[in-house]
Amino acid sequence: MPDRRGFTLTELIISAGLFALLAVIITVVLRTILISWDLQEKRSAIDINLDRGIEEMVRDLRRSKQIQSAANYDEIRFCQGTTTTSCYIFYLYNVSDSYGPPPAFNQSSYQLKRAALTGDLNGTFTYGSGDVVVTDVLPPPTSDLSLSSNLLTIDLSAKRGDETIHSRTQVRPRNV
Numbered sequence: 001m002p003d004r005r006g007f008t009l010t011e012l013i014i015s016a017g018l019f020a021l022l023a024v025i026i027t028v029v030l031r032t033i034l035i036s037w038d039l040q041e042k043r044s045a046i047d048i049n050l051d052r053g054i055e056e057m058v059r060d061l062r063r064s065k066q067i068q069s070a071a072n073y074d075e076i077r078f079c080q081g082t083t084t085t086s087c088y089i090f091y092l093y094n095v096s097d098s099y100g101p102p103p104a105f106n107q108s109s110y111q112l113k114r115a116a117l118t119g120d121l122n123g124t125f126t127y128g129s130g131d132v133v134v135t136d137v138l139p140p141p142t143s144d145l146s147l148s149s150n151l152l153t154i155d156l157s158a159k160r161g162d163e164t165i166h167s168r169t170q171v172r173p174r175n176v
Contacts, residue, residue, distance in 0.1 A: 053134030
């Protein structure tokens with residue numbers, strides 16, 4: 001009888017089954033890693049956006065010479081000099097919302113904007129004008145811009161997709 005070397009059909013089926021099982025396991029692990037990586041990238045982008053915006057606000061507010069915040073408005077008005085050309089406002093904006101007063105806050109996300117005031121601290125501004133400081137900000141009461149005594153609270157939450165980041169800081173203006 002000649003020497004027959006090779007694989008039996010049973011051995012080939014078992015090998016193919018093990019190879020398929022290994023391929024499925026690798027695919028599931030790789031998919032899980034990619035999903036986790038994508039979520040972490042989203043969280044990092046939100047966190048960087050929020051931190052950069054809050055840092056910009058803190059820098060501006062620390063240099064303020066006058067400051068005020070009205071209840072239920074979630075806005076901060078401040079002047080950095082003694083002239084009326086250096087007064088600004090940080091406020092929450094959504095194109096679908098009305099300004100009120102106070103603002104309606106009926107939308108699911110807002111932009112935090114910084115705009116120049118016409119006049120002094122109680123001056124006017126055009127709702128929607130100004131530079132975007134932070135995007136995807138959740139509306140009040142989740143987010144809060146308020147002044148108590150001489151201490152400002154900046155409490156913002158930003159959300160993109162299913163990811164939400166919360167950041168809170170307090171600022172004491174140096175020149176007020």
